[in-house]
Amino acid sequence: MLDIKLIRKNPEIVRADLQKRGDIEKIQWLEDLIQKDKEYRELLGEVEKLRGQRNTVTKQIADAMKNKDIQKANEAKKAAAEIPEKIRQAEQKMEKIQEKVKFYLMRLPNILHESVPVGKGEEDNVVVRTWGIPKKKEDYGFEMKSHVDLLPMIDGGNLEKAAEVSGARFYYLKNDLVLLDMAIQRMVMDIIVKKGFIPVYPPFMLKKEPYEGVTDLGTFEEALYKIEGEDLYLISTSEHPIAAMHMGEIIEEERLPIKYVGLSTCFRKEAGAHGKDTKGIYRVHQFNKIEMFIFCKPEDSWKLHEELLKNAEEVFQKLEIPYRIINTCTGEIGIVAAKKYDLEAWMPVQNSYREMVSCSNCTSYQSIRLGIRYGKIGSGEKESLHTLNSTAIATPRAIVAIMENHQNADGSITIPKALVPYFGKDRIEPVKR
RNA sequence: GCUGGGGUCGCCUAGUGGCUAUGGCGGCAGCCUGCUAAGCUGUUAGGCCCAAAAGGCCUGCGCGAGUUCGAAUCUCGCUCCCAGCGCCA
DSSP states (O other): OHHHHHHHHHHHHHHHHHHHHHHHHHHHHHHHHHHHHHHHHHHHHHHHHHHHHHHHHHHHHHHHHHTTOHHHHHHHHHHHHHHHHHHHHHHHHHHHHHHHHHHHHHSOOOOOOTTTTOOOSGGEEEEEEEEOOOOOHHHOOOOOHHHHHHOOOOOOOEEEHHHHTTTOOOOOTTHHHHHHHHHHHHHHHHHHHHOOEEOOOOOOOOOOOHHHHSSSSHHHHOOOOBBSSSSOOEOOOOOOOOHHHTOOOEHHHHGOSSSEEEEEEEEEOOGGTTTSHHHHHHHHEEEEEEEEEEEEEEHHHHEEEEHHHHHHHHHHHTTTTOEEEOOOTTSOOOOOOOOEOOOOOETTTTEEEEEEEEEEEOOTTTHHTTOOEEOOSSSSSSEEEEEEEEEEEEHHHHHHHHHHHSTTTOOEOOOOGHHHHSSSSEEEEEOOO
């Protein structure tokens, strides 16, 4: 969330940002928030004055009792009797306003970076660069197959049975594709760990409080599975437990930046994606993902954002998958990130680029909610730090990209060179029937 | 899941209804001192009022409620940690 102090001191910055996003409703919210915050502070003043009165009287009682002046003590007690009720009333009024303030704060979006393009939808995203040569269907010289069609040819899984026992968007992976999934994970882990990232296996479930700290409220409805009868949610990415890993802490300045690379299975309801990518393993409820996460000082975050993107690009270069980088426009960026790059891989069968990586600088938006600050421990100055996250690889999508880009006429799949040492062979052969 | 013990400032720690929540370590600032040191003083949670400073006030003892004129302290619920028992890949 935004720093309330920023809103008090420089509301014009927030207003200009909402204008850039074209979010007229939230500009209204902002005006109301400013008003409510003013009311809140007035009421807080009242409450504090009353509490001060109570403290004074309470002290008089204590003094009188100490001096064995029973009459004086009783008089003071009488005077004190009605103060608690007054305080309760004032507090109730204040809390109501405070709730409204929090409501707005939880929903107002992060301040965007100046380079974020203005736009409504996908078509307004800006292509930053491309890598590799996206081969068209006709360049292959044979009838290309989608990963859904290739899957049974290599006996790589069973989608029908998964749908039967678990529902749509679930899958069984089998044989070489399981080993391929593991090989990809190991290769990517090696690449990222070599760059100084600390590997982390996080908990796959989080309580509500930390979860509210790391994501917007819409995610709870659209993405998260709730565990029945418990205050727990299945994580939709390891970004979330890793961000929460330093919740409520003050981190020593010298330790920053801290770089983590998380590995987890991710669980998503995909409630907002009805009818999209319903076939195959491109969009599924459960998948393995390796995620990079950085805690850093504000002045370093934009440099590190580019670095994260470069790391993700390196992974796809090693996999020999052509891709492009896009700068996500205001209409698509969401409320948490200040700037977001997507890496989209070329999919020859679909004749289009599809999202593989999302790389965000969340500036202080997550750290303010989670209460993560940095500074000299013990000294006065503490500031919210910046958090960044980027996919390194999500395995089902990587498998789709590999299968479709590196397929051969006989239904075999060529394994990218860098992956061969991890996978143990250079091809996945079709099974004979 | 059960029983017991615990959670106080960055770390350790005192505190059984009313004195301003102790004291130490570490950090920071200053002073002193010819010498990688020692010593001394201050400071080291959050918020509000104030243009700012000076200053003032409030909150804060795992979280939340309650009792009370007044709660770190008493009561209830939750949570996490430790020990033991049970269960278990």
